[in-house]
Amino acid sequence: MRLADLDEEAVLARLLPVLLHDEAPGVPVGPGDDAAVVEAPSGSVVATTDSMVLGVDWRDDWSSPQDVGHKLVVQNVADVAAMGARPTGLLLALSADPDTPVDWVLGLAEGVAAAAHESATPVLGGDLSGAAAGSVVLAMTVLGDLGGRAPVRRSGARVGDVVAVCGTLGRSGAGLRLYLDAELAAAADREAPEAAHRLRSSHRRPHCPWQSGAEAARAGASAMLDVSDGLVRDAGRLARASGVSVDLDGDALRAETHGDLLDVLGADAALREVLGGGEEHALLACFAGASRLPTTGAPWRVVGRVVERSGAPVLLDGVPHEVAGWDHFAG
Amino acid sequence: MRLADLDEEAVLARLLPVLLHDEAPGVPVGPGDDAAVVEAPSGSVVATTDSMVLGVDWRDDWSSPQDVGHKLVVQNVADVAAMGARPTGLLLALSADPDTPVDWVLGLAEGVAAAAHESATPVLGGDLSGAAAGSVVLAMTVLGDLGGRAPVRRSGARVGDVVAVCGTLGRSGAGLRLYLDAELAAAADREAPEAAHRLRSSHRRPHCPWQSGAEAARAGASAMLDVSDGLVRDAGRLARASGVSVDLDGDALRAETHGDLLDVLGADAALREVLGGGEEHALLACFAGASRLPTTGAPWRVVGRVVERSGAPVLLDGVPHEVAGWDHFAG
Structure with a gap:
């Protein structure tokens, strides 16, 4: 019908x-x-x-x-x-x-x-x-x-803040790659079928730890957004809005690849998805120090820090970093 | 570009x-x-x-x-x-x-x-x-x-209320007819070109006396909706939601045809548009009596009264009345 x-x-x-x-x-x-x-x-x-x-x-x-x-x-x-x-x-x-x-x-x-x-x-x-x-x-x-709190905007990050994420990174993007790349998918379905299944599922049904947004606000987050177009692109938005740069920590981000991402994509491609994969809907927020992260609910992990504005809005281990973004019209 | x-x-x-x-x-x-x-x-x-x-x-x-x-x-x-x-x-x-x-x-x-x-x-x-x-x-x-007032729902009409409109009726529907019926349009453009122009314009850019919604609420309106699918169809929704019938007053509705509608469509077709024309966005509301209509802002006119529920949700001068409605999928 x-x-x-x-x-x-x-x-x-x-x-x-x-x-x-x-x-x-x-x-x-x-x-x-x-x-x-x-x-x-x-x-x-x-x-x-x-x-x-x-x-x-x-x-x-x-x-x-x-x-x-x-x-x-x-x-x-x-x-x-x-x-x-x-x-x-x-x-x-x-x-x-x-x-x-x-x-x-x-x-x-x-x-x-x-x-x-x-x-x-x-x-x-x-x-x-x-x-x-x-x-x-x-x-x-x-x-x-807002429960009486001030809204947490993109523009409040201060030099010296830590940058932290709550929720996963790169999983939705990895799932999309599995849908788009038949060769990659065939290898993954042979060698890590359950991980591949979970990544595809993350693309179709991403997860946002939504309660952690209010928790971050209560913990005093200075700036926040959700990772919808990729960590580097969204961190860049936060950095530009705040007049700062964000220096991402390569070791911390490599730790985010452990498990399904690493098993399916290998180290280099897994890190690329953590940096650039979109539609993930993790929360990215800045706090005055690592001791200020919310300790209840879904875990927050420090993945970088806010530094003085430099040539690029986003650095990776101090080096300017860019990824291609997604555009709705130009594709 | x-x-x-x-x-x-x-x-x-x-x-x-x-x-x-x-x-x-x-x-x-x-x-x-x-x-x-x-x-x-x-x-x-x-x-x-x-x-x-x-x-x-x-x-x-x-x-x-x-x-x-x-x-x-x-x-x-x-x-x-x-x-x-x-x-x-x-x-x-x-x-x-x-x-x-x-x-x-x-x-x-x-x-x-x-x-x-x-x-x-x-x-x-x-x-x-x-x-x-x-x-x-x-x-x-x-x-x-809502400015601290209770919302005015469709379901509050009481037997004995007067039914009143604020804003125009039938003009958008008449404009649509002029777009769809080349013969009618040719005659109208010959005999009443300015009226035809205004009716077409009412179809493309309907007007809602939006400030009158809050005024009706302040005046104690018991029920209200906007005329989006035609007076009879929308009055029927109000009647069903309130468990009453609405008896529309033919003389009052004929008075609504005076001017452009009458000049372009003639008496019978003009009344049909007043009763059935959609996308008008006039406000239709019920009040405890004619003396309770808002007296500031755009004028409210009594066009009927709320009666005990009878076989049909909408009557015209006491006689059950129906018009064909508009459906988004079945057309």
Whole structure:
């Protein structure tokens, strides 16, 4: 059955039970009215929006609809967490070719609901729309609450701060390489099949330690963002916004390769993914000293330090470092 | 020049100056970080999301990019106003075929910025993404603040209430008819060219008296929504949500046809557009009596009353009334 075989109300009648929980604390008005109402106990609200597009951000032969829904939530929740906030609600706009199978949309809703549940983020509302042949576009907005704390911006890093990460690095990028490089994949599936499986899974369903965002804020993080386009690229953004440079520690980053990355890619390629792999959604933050890292929740590891602004925003063991980035239009 | 000819940062460098005002009161963190922060002085936030899709919601041969941006803001702001809130910020996700002209995107941003300025809604952030060939999808989220009042839901109408509208009816629908019906358009352009021009313009750039939403809430409106899919269909939603029926007053609705609608369509077709025309974004609300209508701002007119639930959710002069609705997938 395709979307075109049902009217909008019939589609919603199937979708909403998947997306909504009976209990949505902090949501005085949920979906079904002109707009939702969600509590903003701090008197301010954090808001971010991020999209996924079929053929650009996922391929149906790699990712199940559940994977897609999961990833969409995680990448938006990561942006809220990276301000030091906890997520309070999400809205989803789905525009789809009317030939899209209803089961695909229900699978997407299952993935959204599962990831929303994991991050304690109620579904507030959404929009359903037809789209051109072959087109499926998902746009999500996630709101968050700062719990009375100041937002942790990209621009607050100070010379002398340590730079630390929470969550994994390079795993999503390594998984993407396994999808793109048949020769690499064949070797990995022969020699380290379980590691290869886990890396592919990390690409389809990245993980953000979202609770660690608020923990970093409470611990006094001076600057934070989430690693969405690769450690070097995102550290560069933080460095430019703060008017500093970030000097990454090669030994610390090589330690991040241990396990699946090293087993599947070997040392050099594993380090390249740790430095450049995107869509990971680890948190990258600066603290006044190593003793200031949060000690509860997911572990934070020091991977560098903030130094005076030099020629390059990012150094590796004191040497300017650049990686090619990802561009949505120029590819 | 097309999007594909620029990298993402170069596109943003052109877009952001169009979208952002120097002064954005109530926005501690604007675009450029992982997420924005906007004040929510009431301790809660109203949130809605609505999309527009090329070929479904607009045609480039009818609508300029400025028109599209304007309409996208208005339809989202109307949903916030219909809860009795004032808009506090918006986020825009744009997914576009890389062959989309950069000038089209800048025109869109101009329309968004102008309509955002008219409704005092700062731009909080957005997302830019590539999309399939021929596909342009816009998803907007608008946030709002209730000023300490309870939200005005669809479900609060009480038997004996008057039903009133603020803003115009049928004009956007009439404009759409002029675009679709060449014979009608030729006659109108001959006999009432200025009226026809204004109706087409109302379709491309609908108007919502957004400030009247909060005024209705202050005046004690028991239920409210905005007319997005036609008066009868939307009144039916309000009636069903409230467990009542709405009896519309034919004489009052005929009075709504006076002027351009009557001049272009004649009496019968004009009344049909008043009853069924969508994308108008007038506000429809219920009040305990005609003396309770807001007396400041855009005028409210009584167009019916709330009666005991009967066989049909909407009556016209006591007789059950239905109009065909619009469906996003089945067409």
